[in-house]
Amino acid sequence: MLEYLYPFRTYLIVSGVEKPNVMTADWVVPLSLNPQMLGVAIGHKRHTHFLIKKYGEFVVAVPTLELLKDVWTAGTVSGAKEDKLAKMSLTLIRSRKVKVPSIKECQANIECKVVKDVETGDHTFFIAEIVDATFGDAFAKGKPDLNYKFLLHASFGKRFTTNSKDVFEP
């Protein structure tokens, strides 16, 4: 029944410090305007789960359609078992306020520090404060530029789509 919420935006979660990991996650949500907070639900068995628990920090990176191949790799290869980053074309760069790196090729990198985690069924929901962020041309005008093809997971599995370029005002 969760699939009735789809198509749903897809992001990349960066975690870890000495040996960072990149994972695909759809289940990301804003939680508060003041302070600015967001949350992400991560499956218990994921390497990202271990790394967020260990360091208490993560970065939400915003990919566009051009990165689809890497998004798929990040969502299907385990960083605990394989050298996942070697299979991708992403460049890790230093973040501003967290030790976890950002991704150069993404249109935004939102730097997060965990303030609480809550068990929700087969996932842990990490609640975090946003401590800083960097952005690319897609956000140069302060709002998302819909000429950029932000990624949506069309449904569970190997189907993706993007936003339309159309703007509708009620």
Add this chain to the structure above:
Amino acid sequence: MLEYLYPFRTYLIVSGVEKPNVMTADWVVPLSLNPQMLGVAIGHKRHTHFLIKKYGEFVVAVPTLELLKDVWTAGTVSGAKEDKLAKMSLTLIRSRKVKVPSIKECQANIECKVVKDVETGDHTFFIAEIVDATFGDAFAKGKPDLNYKFLLHASFGKRFTTNSKDVFEP
């Protein structure tokens, strides 16, 4: 910095029983596959916040572009102060497993029972188990049909967009 997560899907939250209320919410997220759970962040001052706290149930309804005017009304008029439903063209119908009604014109109605709530800054995050759901033609094939124009909030404010019809496979 939250706007870097946008465009972001928009849904309608139904709450209340004797006098139900419909509110627009972007901040909805899946939380668990087994059991099926989701969460929604609601501002402290919202009438929906009061009603979810009171009844412990809500429905996440999935609007398409055709309902944009109602979505805007649901997000900008307070059900505590005005007869919000009278300003909209939505039809409330009985849900299957919760007392809170569903919306006939929406493509899905996900029936939820709250299991926990967590304070997150200026919002409360309601964590719920999905107890049942009904769906329309947009989900007749089991997955979202991208010919339907599901709504995305393009950014904060009066700008909306939809998903593309294109399917991309990595």
